[in-house]
Every structure is written in structure tokens, then in C-alpha cells.
Amino acid sequence: MESDDEINSFHTSDDEGMDDPDSDLSNGEDSDVEDELEEYDGDDVGFESQEKIGKQQKKPYEVDFKVYSPEDIQRAQQRTVDEVKGVLQQSPEATAILLRSFRWNRDKLIDAYMERREAVLEQAGLGDEASSGAKIMTVPGFCCEICWDDSPEMQTFAMKCGHRFCVDCYKRYLTTKIKEEGEASRIRCPGDDCSRVVDSKSIDLLVSEDAHDRYLELLTRTYVDDLENLKWCPAPNCVYAVDCKIKPRDLPRIVPTVHCDCSHEFCFGCTLNDHQPAPCMLVRKWLKKCEDDSETANWISANTKECPRCHSTIEKNGGCNHMTCRKCRHEFCWMCMGVWSEHGTSWYNCNRYEERSGAEARDAQAKSRQSLERYLHYYNRYANHEQSAKLDKDIYIKTEKKMTQLQTTAGMSWIEVQFLEAASQALQQCRQTLKWTYAFAFYLARNNQTEIFEDNQKDLEFAVENLSEMFEKPVDQLAGLKVDMMDKTSYCNRRRIILLSDTAENLKNGNWEFNVDFDTPR
Amino acid sequence: MLATRRLQKELQKMHAQLAPGLTLVKAEDLTEWVLDMRVLDDNPLYTGKTFRLKFMFSQKYPIEPPEVIFVQDAEHTIPMHPHIYSNGIICLNILDKEAWSPAQNVESVCISLQSMLTGNDKNERPPGDEEFVRGNTRRPRDINFYFHDNAV
Ligand SMILES: [Zn+2]
Ligand SMILES: [Zn+2]
Ligand SMILES: [Zn+2]
Ligand SMILES: [Zn+2]
Ligand SMILES: [Zn+2]
Ligand SMILES: [Zn+2]
Numbered sequence: 001m002e003s004d005d006e007i008n009s010f011h012t013s014d015d016e017g018m019d020d021p022d023s024d025l026s027n028g029e030d031s032d033v034e035d036e037l038e039e040y041d042g043d044d045v046g047f048e049s050q051e052k053i054g055k056q057q058k059k060p061y062e063v064d065f066k067v068y069s070p071e072d073i074q075r076a077q078q079r080t081v082d083e084v085k086g087v088l089q090q091s092p093e094a095t096a097i098l099l100r101s102f103r104w105n106r107d108k109l110i111d112a113y114m115e116r117r118e119a120v121l122e123q124a125g126l127g128d129e130a131s132s133g134a135k136i137m138t139v140p141g142f143c144c145e146i147c148w149d150d151s152p153e154m155q156t157f158a159m160k161c162g163h164r165f166c167v168d169c170y171k172r173y174l175t176t177k178i179k180e181e182g183e184a185s186r187i188r189c190p191g192d193d194c195s196r197v198v199d200s201k202s203i204d205l206l207v208s209e210d211a212h213d214r215y216l217e218l219l220t221r222t223y224v225d226d227l228e229n230l231k232w233c234p235a236p237n238c239v240y241a242v243d244c245k246i247k248p249r250d251l252p253r254i255v256p257t258v259h260c261d262c263s264h265e266f267c268f269g270c271t272l273n274d275h276q277p278a279p280c281m282l283v284r285k286w287l288k289k290c291e292d293d294s295e296t297a298n299w300i301s302a303n304t305k306e307c308p309r310c311h312s313t314i315e316k317n318g319g320c321n322h323m324t325c326r327k328c329r330h331e332f333c334w335m336c337m338g339v340w341s342e343h344g345t346s347w348y349n350c351n352r353y354e355e356r357s358g359a360e361a362r363d364a365q366a367k368s369r370q371s372l373e374r375y376l377h378y379y380n381r382y383a384n385h386e387q388s389a390k391l392d393k394d395i396y397i398k399t400e401k402k403m404t405q406l407q408t409t410a411g412m413s414w415i416e417v418q419f420l421e422a423a424s425q426a427l428q429q430c431r432q433t434l435k436w437t438y439a440f441a442f443y444l445a446r447n448n449q450t451e452i453f454e455d456n457q458k459d460l461e462f463a464v465e466n467l468s469e470m471f472e473k474p475v476d477q478l479a480g481l482k483v484d485m486m487d488k489t490s491y492c493n494r495r496r497i498i499l500l501s502d503t504a505e506n507l508k509n510g511n512w513e514f515n516v517d518f519d520t521p522r
Numbered sequence: 523m524l525a526t527r528r529l530q531k532e533l534q535k536m537h538a539q540l541a542p543g544l545t546l547v548k549a550e551d552l553t554e555w556v557l558d559m560r561v562l563d564d565n566p567l568y569t570g571k572t573f574r575l576k577f578m579f580s581q582k583y584p585i586e587p588p589e590v591i592f593v594q595d596a597e598h599t600i601p602m603h604p605h606i607y608s609n610g611i612i613c614l615n616i617l618d619k620e621a622w623s624p625a626q627n628v629e630s631v632c633i634s635l636q637s638m639l640t641g642n643d644k645n646e647r648p649p650g651d652e653e654f655v656r657g658n659t660r661r662p663r664d665i666n667f668y669f670h671d672n673a674v
Contacts, residue, residue, distance in 0.1 A: 146524075146584060163625075173624055176582065176586065190623055190624050191623060192623040192625045192626055193623065
């Protein structure tokens with residue numbers, strides 16, 4: 001397993017990682033998350049971990065990852081090309097095309113190339129010989145098949161395949177592909193029915209600088225897209241990629257939250273915002289449910305009931321009590337939930353309330369009401385934390401302004417007001433965690449572990465509300481509350497670590513039982 | 523403008539000479555042309571019938587493909603083919619951005635469509651034709667009930 005150094009290099013994105021010959025970015029090796037998970041073995045969570053706060057100690061819910069800049073990625077790509085081109089005896093351009101066609105799996109490429117060279121070249125669109133040597137020239141009697149122009153002085157270009165077009169048309173074609181269609185590694189020769197891929201040397205020769213920049217950017221994109229251990233940070237405008245070894249099949253047992261250098265925290269498994277302690281499949285199911293049930297949630301106070309036969313939710317949309325379920329066509333009475341046919345013509349003055357069919361239906365109704373209420377119990381808490389995190393942030397922004405004023409008027413130093421930012425961050429982070437504990441709890445089946453989980457949840461909830469209350473105090477009181485607030489901030493952080501550590505340990509060991517089946521990834 | 527120059531040249535050539543089975547019906551401007559097409563063999567599915575094609579060109583033509591559809595009117599039907607939807611939309615890879623070559627032109631597209639018909643012996647529409655065609659019209663919403671599964 002990795003050394004402590006490895007753990008310490010956690011949040012860095014410096015070049016060391018990239019020049020490291022064992023760097024994961026140079027791809028290929030199938031790492032095993034078992035190692036990753038083994039390290040968490042042992043029962044040293046709980047109190048011990050509280051004392052380790054502040055040190056660079058890897059916690060049970062943390063995973064190893066590295067953050068790479070576009071330059072890092074460019075270099076890694078270049079290095080792979082340099083290594084492979086000698087083995088294949090190909091130009092760097094052709095090697096890059098070949099690697100891309102093998103999704104940057106160099107071992108697979110080299111094996112395939114050795115075994116069936118012609119087929120591999122053909123498949124990559126490189127025809128027989130890959131060294132292009134193409135140049136711009138004029139050709140007597142030439143007519144361009146794209147613009148249908150035949151001016152004698154016209155500059156023309158063709159790759160090895162011999163499909164020759166005027167430089168203007170070629171350029172226009174490539175520029176459209178790159179800038180408008182976002183293509184880079186799979187642009188084909190404009191010739192009809194030609195599958196040759198336009199290599200980067202030809203692109204260098206033909207397109208303008210800005211299209212060329214975009215081309216390189218897109219190539220870098222495909223490199224990251226192709227590799228399973230690399231993912232783009234999903235934050236808007238962020239240019240970094242994250243390298244993490246967690247594979248889809250590991251996701252039921254681990255929630256791989258990573259921190260980009262842009263400060264965005266996201267899940268490497270599904271690229272959504274950090275959702276610890278809930279595993280990805282649970283998150284997917286929960287979000288789907290919230291989406292599906294968003295209307296249901298609003299209906300709770302409105303006129304909604306379930307079809308007594310198929311349990312579809314029915315909304316009453318008019319004054320008539322004669323309802324027909326759109327799904328199963330069951331006809332029933334809105335008032336008593338009884339079968340409509342038993343009503344005769346007295347529908348406007350329902351007198352069937354005590355009838356058996358109605359009583360049974362009301363029982364079923366009660367049951368499903370209960371299940372809806374259970375959902376709403378968790379949903380409301382989930383939504384509340386989402387909302388509160390936003391409010392806390394707003395408060396912080398307002399407070400920060402006032403504190404800046406305080407700095408000048410009350411002579412407080414910048415360092416002295418930093419406790420507020422720490423408190424604000426703790427609140428947001430803890431609420432993010434709490435939010436997901438409610439989705440987690442919704443799907444959790446009761447067993448020996450659930451009580452500890454609920455206690456941890458309650459403790460964190462309490463700590464957060466305490467701090468949040470203090471945070472809302474008027475600015476002139478804040479300076480006096482500094483020590484207390486710092487204590488409460490670190491208490492919140494500790495409670496969060498305890499909760500996350502406990503859930504992550506149990507998730508890893510398969511100790512949680514859920515009341516639904518999640519679609520497990522491949 | 524490349525599209526204008528190219529289309530003018532194509533038009534010139536088509537006025538002078540056009541492949542057998544093709545007739546230029548309308549090309550009043552350089553954005554939309556109408557052509558009629560007959561198959562050249564005696565395929566019982568299409569023989570004796572004339573089909574009408576509409577070409578729509580963007581400013582990016584011929585770098586980008588034209589939009590081509592079969593048109594239905596009093597005299598023309600949509601040819602029966604497993605790659606032609608009953609609303610005239612054609613599923614042909616060369617008309618797709620990915621596979622389109624700017625070295626293609628209106629006449630060559632027509633010839634491709636001709637041979638697409640010639641080579642076909644299936645008197646059928648693409649799978650999912652009904653849904654696809656219906657998908658293009660607005661789905662009438664049920665005004666009486668909303669429903670959904672309440673399964674947890
Ligand atoms: Zn040209
Ligand atoms: Zn070619
Ligand atoms: Zn980022
Ligand atoms: Zn996830
Ligand atoms: Zn029903
Ligand atoms: Zn009734």
C-alpha cells in the first residue's frame with residue numbers, strides 16, 4: 001500500500017506526480033481498490049480519529065487522488081506518444097492517432113500492432129504507410145471538388161490517400177469540424193467515402209492558430225475522456241482533471257469524494273457534488289424519486305388520493321366524485337373510495353362510507369399515506385439542509401462585509417475575523433453531509449448498525465444547529481463569541497468526521513442493509 | 523460565399539446535363555431546391571412512380587450536408603423503404619454530418635437515393651415509424667388525471 005508520502009501528496013497538483021514513472025496518468029495498469037480499502041481495516045475510528053484532526057491523516061471516507069492541469073495532461077499524453085512511437089516505428093502524429101483509436105491502452109495497441117499491423121493501421125484511418133509527408137502545392141489542371149473552382153494558381157493539399165482539395169476548402173472543412181462540431185481525433189479526409197483520419201501534422205499545416213489551439217484542447221479532452229482513471233472537474237470553467245483509481249464496480253462500497261484545485265468537491269464515481277455518506281446508486285435512486293415525487297410532495301395538502309386498485313396517485317381535477325383511474329381504468333368514488341358500480345345513481349350524495357369495499361380501500365389508503373409521510377419526513381430534512389446551506393452562505397457573505405468594516409472601525413485584524421469563514425465553511429460542509437444522511441436513512445433497513453448511525457446523525461444535527469444559531473447573531477456580538485464559536489466549529493467538524501468514518505467503514509464491510517435493491521454498476 | 527458559388531455552379535451543370543431519372547423542378551433561390559426522381563430499373567415497389575425531393579441548404583453548404591426529405595402531395599407519395607419514414611425523413615448516413623463528404627453534391631445525393639431504392643425489396647417502414655412520426659406532433663395531455671407509480 002502507499003506510503004505516508006503518498007497520502008500527504010493528497011491535495012497537490014504539482015508536477016511531481018506527472019514525472020513520477022509510476023504515475024497513474026501514464027495509464028494501463030489495473031489498480032485494485034482492495035488495497036485502497038484494506039487500509040481502512042481496524043477499529044481505530046471514533047475517539048482516536050478525533051485526536052488526529054489537523055494532521056494529514058487519511059480517514060476511512062477519503063480516497064487517494066491527484067489533480068492535473070491541462071499542461072500536465074498534455075505532457076502525459078506526449079510522454080506516452082514518445083514511449084510508444086519507438087516500439088511501433090511510427091511518426092509521433094501517427095502514433096497519437098493509433099493510441100487514440102485504442103483509447104490510450106498502449107499494451108493493447110502494441111500487441112495488436114505486432115499481430116495485425118495492416119488491420120490496425122486501416123482501422124485507425126492510416127491506410128498502409130503512416131508517414132504522410134504531405135505538402136501544399138499547385139497542380140496543373142486541378143479542379144477542387146468542394147468549391148468546383150479550377151483557377152490555375154490555386155494552392156491544394158492532399159494526404160496520403162490522394163484526395164486533393166484546394167487549401168481554402170480543406171481549411172474551411174477542418175475549421176468547421178474542430179470549432180463547430182468539436183471533433184479532433186476522428187476527423188476524416190473530406191474525400192467521398194474515405195476513412196483516413198486527418199493527422200495532427202496536416203492540421204498544423206492547414207488551420208489558423210485559434211482553431212489549432214481548440215484542436216489541442218479537444219485532443220486533451222479525448223485523452224481524459226478515454227481513460228477510466230481520469231475525469232474532468234465538473235465545475236463550470238474549471239480546466240483541471242482528477243486522477244482516481246476507484247472503479248465503477250467499487251462504488252457500492254466506497255464514496256469517492258475528490259477535491260479539485262479549484263476548490264470544488266465532487267464524487268469521482270458520478271461527478272455530482274459531494275454526496276457522502278450516501279453511495280452513488282443510492283443518490284441516483286433518491287434524486288430520481290425526488291424528481292418523480294416533487295409533485296406528490298406538493299399535493300400533500302391538496303386533493304390527492306390513490307387508486308384503490310393499482311395505487312397510482314390520482315388528482316381530483318373537478319367537482320365530480322366519479323373517478324376513473326387512467327392507469328387501470330378502475331372506477332371508484334372519490335368520497336368513500338368504494339367501487340363506483342355499487343353506488344347506483346346516488347353519486348352526488350355519497351352514502352356508502354361504511355361499506356366494506358370502501359373501508360378496505362381506506363386501509364390501503366392509510367398504508368400508502370404512511371409511506372408517503374415517511375418519504376416526506378426524510379425529504380423535508382434533506383431539503384431543509386440544502387436550503388439552510390444556502391442561507392448560511394448568504395449570512396456569511398453579509399457578515400464578511402460587516403467584519404471588513406469592523407476591521408477598520410474596531411481595529412480587528414484580518415486574522416482575527418477568519419474564525420467566521422471557518423464557521424461558515426463548517427456549516428456548509430456539515431449540512432451537505434447531513435442532507436445526504438437523510439437520503440441514506442430513507443433507504444436504510446434497520447439493523448444493529450442503524451442506531452449508531454442515527455445517534456451520529458442526531459449529534460451532528462445538534463452541533464450544526466448550535467453553531468448556526470450563533471452564526472446569526474448581530475455582528476457587534478460576534479467578536480465576543482469568537483472562542484465559543486471556534487469551539488463549536490471544531491466540534492461540528494469532529495462530529496462530521498465521526499459520522500462519515502462510521503458510515504464509510506460499514507459501507508466498506510457491507511454492514512448496511514438497504515430496503516431496496518440498487519442497480520449495481522457493471 | 524462558398525455556398526452561393528458552389529450552388530450556382532451546380533445549377534449551371536444541372537441545367538446543361540442531369541443524370542437519368544432526375545428532373546430539376548424548382549431552384550428559384552440558393553436555399554431550397556425541388557427535384558423529381560424516378561428509379562431506373564423495374565423494381566415493382568417504385569416502378570412507374572415519380573418521387574419528389576426537397577433540398578435545403580445552409581450557409582455552410584457543402585461543408586455541411588444539405589437537409590433532404592421526400593415530399594408528399596397530391597401527385598407524389600413517400601417511397602416505401604425501411605430507411606424512409608412516412609413523413610419523408612430519410613435515414614441515410616451520407617446525409618449525416620459525421621459521414622457527409624463536402625465532395626458530394628445535389629446530383630450525387632440524388633443518385634445515392636436512387637440506388638437506395640433500387641436495391642430495396644422490402645415493402646416496409648423503419649421500425650418505430652409510427653412513434654417517430656407521432657413524436658413530431660404534440661402529445662395531447664390527459665386533462666382528467668395525472669398518475670404515477672408510487673412504488674418506493
Ligand atoms: Zn476548393
Ligand atoms: Zn482521402
Ligand atoms: Zn475544478
Ligand atoms: Zn457519486
Ligand atoms: Zn387504478
Ligand atoms: Zn361514495
